[in-house]
Amino acid sequence: MPRVVVDVMLKPEILDPQGQAVANALPRLGVGDVASVRIGRRIEIEFTGEPDLDRAREIADKLLANPVIEDFTVRLVEADETADARS
């Protein structure tokens, strides 16, 4: 069954201290060419019937994301795609 994937990211103007902490740790791995890291959340939704993107958008807007501080995108992922596939 295809799934709907919702990606939630902090808005660009909102400080992401988690991402900054990760970025600050990278030099300890010997990585020196990363300018910034921002951390978001990926949510996979399986509907009982056909995937409903409009419904997923409503879910994202009301619950999964807080529009005051976060943006989200909604997209369909086919069943045979691996969980980490990116569109």
Next chain:
Amino acid sequence: MTARVGVVTFPGSLDDGDAARAVRIAGAEPVRLWHGDPDLHGVDAVVLPGGFSYGDYLRCGAIARFAPVMETIVDAAQGGLPVLGICNGFQILCEAHLLPGALTRNQHLHFRNRDQVLRIESAGTAWTNAFQPGQEVLIPVKNGEGCYVADTATLDQLEAEGRVVARYVGGNPNGSQRDIAAIANAAGNVVGIMPHPEHAVEALTGPSLDGLGFFTSVLKHLVGAPA
């Protein structure tokens, strides 16, 4: 007649017992409300206590907002019911859109737990009318996600309308914009505060008795005494 102040317990609430105790010490009757019960049992005001409702899953307060009791509280608050959200309760009020803005991870990423001086900026709300404007109070702060953020227009509006209720003094514990520790809705009946007034109501356990003023304020408000 003794005022009846409801204290909601969500799964993961932590400070509901202390909040109920503060209500009692202030001279009101605490009424325990359950997240799954939409009935407010005729209370005159509601406290949303601190803690980690629903494990802080997704975002702090995001799931609690949809609890059956919250649907009733949102309607009642829009009708003027005094509601105080403390810490996680503040986060729930923002998620429920009863208050603008959002609470995000402390800028320094550390959980901050200390006694904190606040300046009461607005004594015109249902929960702060026992204070003098500009009065400084000492109450504990303890949060990991207490950094208040909102867009500039919202912040300017809050300031212009006197809805910044309290600010941190002597160091901002979480990076909140404009040192905001507490805000109110336009009508002044809904207040969200990040520090914990319910932990500063007894000499034995608190750094001061300053927190009591928030609870005596609502009693004054309910009997219609001038602020």
